[in-house]
Amino acid sequence: MAKSANNTLDRRAVVKRILADRGPALVVSGLGSPTYDVSASGDNDRNFYLWGAMGSAVPMGLGLALAQPDLPVLVVTGDGEMLMGLGSLATAGVKRPRNLTIVVLDNERYGETGMQPSHSGLGVDLVEIAQSCGFDWSMAVTDEPALAELCAKAFAIDGCGLANIKVSAKPLPRTMPSRDGVYLKHRFRASVLGDEEQILQ
Numbered sequence: 001m002a003k004s005a006n007n008t009l010d011r012r013a014v015v016k017r018i019l020a021d022r023g024p025a026l027v028v029s030g031l032g033s034p035t036y037d038v039s040a041s042g043d044n045d046r047n048f049y050l051w052g053a054m055g056s057a058v059p060m061g062l063g064l065a066l067a068q069p070d071l072p073v074l075v076v077t078g079d080g081e082m083l084m085g086l087g088s089l090a091t092a093g094v095k096r097p098r099n100l101t102i103v104v105l106d107n108e109r110y111g112e113t114g115m116q117p118s119h120s121g122l123g124v125d126l127v128e129i130a131q132s133c134g135f136d137w138s139m140a141v142t143d144e145p146a147l148a149e150l151c152a153k154a155f156a157i158d159g160c161g162l163a164n165i166k167v168s169a170k171p172l173p174r175t176m177p178s179r180d181g182v183y184l185k186h187r188f189r190a191s192v193l194g195d196e197e198q199i200l201q
Helices: 011-019 033-040 057-067 079-084 086-095 126-132 144-153 181-193 196-200
Strands: 026-029 047-049 073-078 100-106 137-141 161-166
Touching: 011 033, 011 073, 011 100, 011 144, 026 033, 026 057, 033 047, 033 073, 033 100, 047 181, 057 073, 057 086, 057 100, 073 079, 079 086, 079 100, 079 126, 086 100, 086 126, 100 126, 126 137, 126 161, 137 144, 144 161
Parallel strands: 026 047, 026 073, 073 100, 100 161, 137 161
Antiparallel strands: none
16 A cells, blocks of 8 residues: 555644543543643643553553543554554453543654654554454544544544544654653542542552
8 A cells, every 4th residue: 555645734733623622531642742742732630641651552541431431531642652552452442431532643653763654654554443443433534624523522422432643744842741650640640539638648
């Protein structure tokens, strides 16, 4: 399959638009650019930034969705991390929580290791993989109408879904949130459970 010519969306603008109406949602961001983009859209106590835990964004989001079924859970990850963790899509498809949405920012590159071409530009279709894993819905996002459709359903508790967004590989400035894992963990738990003092004891 030929390399995609649809990688034109600005990933930072895309993430900011998706998160604009997040409400109480829990957001897990994967290694590298997804974390920079989520942070650039506005730090939030309900953001959990995964530093150096490549392949863990979807498993963590799945666990949160199962533990907090009344809260929308959004995972924002990249194509490199998603390709590394394809098995987690199978598990998510089997468990199929109705409050989990996975957004893949797909620039068809391994951005953290030198921008080598990734498999998603060489014929591996993450949308079809999610379908075969039993997701309630999956979609490719390559233009504004599809992005608007995704924004309307990203935080709805009506099915387990995946959106693969073809974004530009243009480098963007890094927006660095805290890298203190203990702080991020306590902040996130306190926001969800509502009792910081008890959590910190």
